[in-house]
Amino acid sequence: MKKDSYNRPLIFLTDEIAFPKVELADEEGLLAVGGDLSTERLILAYKSGIFPWFNEGSMILWWSPNPRMVLFPKRIKISKSMRKVIRNDEFKLTKNHCFEAVIDQCAKVKRQGQDGTWISKEMKEAYLDLHMLGYAHSYEVWQNEELVGGLYGIDLGHIFCGESMFSFVSNASKFAFIQLARELQEKNYTLIDCQLYTSHLESLGAEEIPRKKFMGFLKGTQ
Known part of the structure; x- marks a missing residue:
């Protein structure tokens, strides 16, 4: 064994x-x-x-x-360049408009250090079922009526568990993540679970915390 x-x-x-x-x-x-x-x-x-x-x-x-990588919504970092992108209305955001398309595109993204995708047909079908039950949500980013980025995850009511994101043009997935953080801040969500460390997430304000502390937030004891 x-x-x-x-x-x-x-x-x-x-x-x-x-x-x-x-x-x-x-x-x-x-x-x-x-x-x-x-x-x-x-x-x-x-x-x-x-x-x-x-x-x-x-x-x-x-x-x-x-540790666990998380983002506290109020700590989202928005660069000057991203503020300009948002101000100029370069993108349009929708929610749960095309969940299946988002998960399909996330599955196609080539990621450093990974061979193939972890979003298998079985995984996709499972998350489509969660979407039908109201647990899994997608955020879509549009530019000139074309889907250019997005993300999806699981909504627990006080914590959003981010699963994957994709981007066809610069800043598209970053835009989705920032808008997600803003929405969750307004709804007083505790945090976004980002699971594992990446420098990209860190640049957006995410940080690593001990698992014990994360579990406290999850159970509402922190």
Whole structure:
């Protein structure tokens, strides 16, 4: 049996809709393997600080990294150039106008250090089901009536769990993220879960916090 750096066996999920405690994740954040992508399991996962991330054709991997990359909406950083883009109305934003198109484009984006996409057909169908139930939302960016960028994620009512974004033209996905942050700030959301560190997210004001603190925000105890 494969073991991680903490010298513990991998945890395999059963048909039961349940997850182990996030503290059992290894140092890379891998918590468990297997299970399914049913809406019931996915909703429980996000409410428990866990998300799926795996390559197409592999077993489902469930993660809860420590630290956690998050953005507190009021701390969004908007550069002078982006303020000009917003002021000049270069883009138009819509919400839940074409969720499937957004997830399709996110799946096509080539990402550094990744072979292929983690947004498989199975993953897409699962998030379309979550969208139909009102949990998954998309934000679309338009320029001259063409879809040029966007993002999607899971809305827990006080935390928005960002999943993926794409951009065909410069600043399109950044525009979507900024407008999302502004909307959530108005609605008094606690934070946007960005999951893992990237320099791009950091430039927009996102920061890493301990998983324990993130779980406190998730449970409303912080």
